[in-house]
Amino acid sequence: xxxxxxxxxxxxxxxxxQTQLTLLHRISGIVSSGLSLEQMxxxxxxxxxxxxxxxxxxxxxxxPDAEEIVLCASQLPHETEIGNIRMRIGEGVxxxxxxxxxxxxxxxxASSDPRFKTFSSLPEDTYESLLSVPLISGGEIIGVINVxxxxxxxxxxxxxxxxxxxxxxxGGAIARARLMRRSRSAAQKVEMLATLGxxxxxxxxxxxxxxxxxxxxAQIFDSPFCSIMILDESRQExxxxxxxxxxxxxxxxxxxxxxxxxxxxxxxxxQMIIVEDIPGENVPPELSSALKRLTLLSVPLxASQSVIGALNIYVQDRRSFTEEETRFARAVAGHASLxxxxxxxxxxxxxxxxxxxxxxxxxxxxxxxxxxxGLTEEEAYLHLRGESRRLRKPMRxxxxxxILAEELHRKGKRSAASSASIPEPAVRPLESAADSGWTLxxxxxxxx
Numbered sequence: 001x002x003x004x005x006x007x008x009x010x011x012x013x014x015x016x017x018q019t020q021l022t023l024l025h026r027i028s029g030i031v032s033s034g035l036s037l038e039q040m041x042x043x044x045x046x047x048x049x050x051x052x053x054x055x056x057x058x059x060x061x062x063x064p065d066a067e068e069i070v071l072c073a074s075q076l077p078h079e080t081e082i083g084n085i086r087m088r089i090g091e092g093v094x095x096x097x098x099x100x101x102x103x104x105x106x107x108x109x110a111s112s113d114p115r116f117k118t119f120s121s122l123p124e125d126t127y128e129s130l131l132s133v134p135l136i137s138g139g140e141i142i143g144v145i146n147v148x149x150x151x152x153x154x155x156x157x158x159x160x161x162x163x164x165x166x167x168x169x170x171g172g173a174i175a176r177a178r179l180m181r182r183s184r185s186a187a188q189k190v191e192m193l194a195t196l197g198x199x200x201x202x203x204x205x206x207x208x209x210x211x212x213x214x215x216x217x218a219q220i221f222d223s224p225f226c227s228i229m230i231l232d233e234s235r236q237e238x239x240x241x242x243x244x245x246x247x248x249x250x251x252x253x254x255x256x257x258x259x260x261x262x263x264x265x266x267x268x269x270x271q272m273i274i275v276e277d278i279p280g281e282n283v284p285p286e287l288s289s290a291l292k293r294l295t296l297l298s299v300p301l302x303a304s305q306s307v308i309g310a311l312n313i314y315v316q317d318r319r320s321f322t323e324e325e326t327r328f329a330r331a332v333a334g335h336a337s338l339x340x341x342x343x344x345x346x347x348x349x350x351x352x353x354x355x356x357x358x359x360x361x362x363x364x365x366x367x368x369x370x371x372x373x374g375l376t377e378e379e380a381y382l383h384l385r386g387e388s389r390r391l392r393k394p395m396r397x398x399x400x401x402x403i404l405a406e407e408l409h410r411k412g413k414r415s416a417a418s419s420a421s422i423p424e425p426a427v428r429p430l431e432s433a434a435d436s437g438w439t440l441x442x443x444x445x446x447x448x
Contacts, residue, residue, distance in 0.1 A: 023051075023162075027169045037174070041073035044170050048147065049075055052131075052163060056124040056148040060087075060094055061174070062141060063320055069098050069144060074124075081121050084317050092117030094144045097132045101141050103160060104132040108152040129153040131160065133167040137175035145170065206343040210242035213336050217313060218244040221297075221325070225314040227253065228336055231267060231307060238263060238310060266300045266310045272326065273298050276318045295319045297326070299333040303341045311336055358396040365399035368406045 030043045045057045056076055060069040071078070071085040078085075090099040093115045097104050106113055110130035118125045127148040135143040145167050210228045218226035225245055229238040238261070240253035258264035265273050275296045294314050301309035311333040321329075362384065369380040388395045 023166065023169075027166070027173065030173070038073065040173065044166075044173070045073055045075055048145065048163070048166060051166070052147055052159065054131075054147040055127060055150045058122075058124060058146040058148070059135075059143060060098075060146070061135075061143040062089075062098065063322070068320065069094060072143075076124065078122070081119070083319070085119055085122070086318070087117060093130065093132050094146060097134050097144045098141050101134045101136060103134070103164065104130070105155040105160060106130045107154045110148075124148045129155070131155050131163060133160075133163050135167050135171040135174060137171040142171055142175055206339060207242065209339045210336060211244075213311075213332060213339075214242045214244040217311070217329075217332055220328070221313050221315060223313050223315055225312075227312045228301075228309065229256075229263065229312065230309040230340065231258070238267070241309070262296065263298050263310055263312055266298045267307045270300060270302075270307055272300065272330065274321060274326075276320070278314075293317050297321055297329060299326075299329045301333050301337040301340065303337050308337060308340055358394075358399075361396050361399045361403065365402040368402055372406070 059073040129149040131147040227243040237255040297313040366380040
């Protein structure tokens with residue numbers, strides 16, 4: 001991040017006119033302002049620049065899990081370098097300060113110090129003087145602040161003491177800000193895991209569950225590409241089951257070989273892997289045109305002590321993962337494994353149910369053939385199997401047809417029997433006029 005240089009002040013004049021209490025109030029105001037860690041570092045660097053009159057100020061923070069210090073903020077624009085310039089503890093002047101928790105003051109030709117490590121992308125490394133002070137909180141090193149001047153500068157004891165005091169206050173502020181960030185991140189992860197648990201319980205579709213997992217993980221890790229791959233043991237390939245992209249991809253995911261691929265290491269080694277600066281040939285084809293520098297965190301999906309797939313999280317640039325992040329990734333991989341295993345068990349249960357129903361239908365059809373055609377059980381089965389092969393139809397389909405034909409035949413017989421059992425109605429024969437004694441005269445007399 002870039003910090004605009006403010007009007008400088010003479011250190012001695014500042015010490016004469018300002019007290020440490022006033023300085024503490026200014027730092028406290030920055031800390032209590034509710035700013036993000038990045039914004040807070042920017043404000044604190046601006047304060048250091050105004051107090052010391054330096055030409056450049058850099059802040060490195062410690063990543064304990066990686067045992068590295070990482071450039072996190074600067075006065076000059078360093079968008080590419082922020083988060084990517086790293087040094088091991090003890091490496092360079094900055095690493096030496098972090099290791100020994102001691103101040104280093106170099107008044108001239110700072111880069112000629114045997115401990116100095118030069119980065120070509122940092123013009124600050126060409127400046128004459130350097131004052132490097134540890135950031136400490138609770139007795140533990142959390143980072144280093146470097147103050148650079150272009151010209152030779154003899155750092156007075158007052159200046160060193162003032163910067164040390166500011167570093168002490170900054171250390172506590174930064175530690176609290178990082179703790180709050182971790183707390184929010186942890187709460188977000190817990191909420192996500194709870195949501196995943198509910199999704200797995202409520203959803204019945206594996207694809208939808210895995211897609212939800214990949215999208216949530218990509219959001220948590222700010223990942224441009226997150227995928228869940230399933231192992232095909234027969235082909236020894238990993239196939240993408242769900243993926244979330246934040247960059248435009250022209251190609252669709254293709255299966256990768258377990259033996260000859262980077263993510264295949266997860267299956268071969270049966271453990272989590274982290275690969276920084278992935279070589280170009282190992283970058284997924286669907287990302288090769290959009291991103292050039294990636295770091296991979298890949299976690300195996302385990303079920304019954306066997307690897308069934310992999311959760312792959314790609315992040316931009318070179319990056320180390322904290323223990324908390326890797327634990328979270330393992331927890332998410334466990335949820336994905338559970339979803340896959342539940343889906344497999346459900347599929348097996350449904351298949352067993354279908355097989356049992358098919359056997360019942362076939363047994364019934366065999367009984368019909370035995371009764372109707374006088375066949376033995378084996379002959380009835382062989383007849384069904386032979387017709388199934390000849391007609392290229394499943395035995396269950398033929399069995400259902402035999403059962404349906406038998407039911408229709410019986411229904412027809414019942415209908416015919418019902419019709420035969422109904423007696424014909426008695427019809428009285430018509431009598432002739434002579435037999436009934438009816439005549440035209442009698443009819444006329446009736447009218448009279």
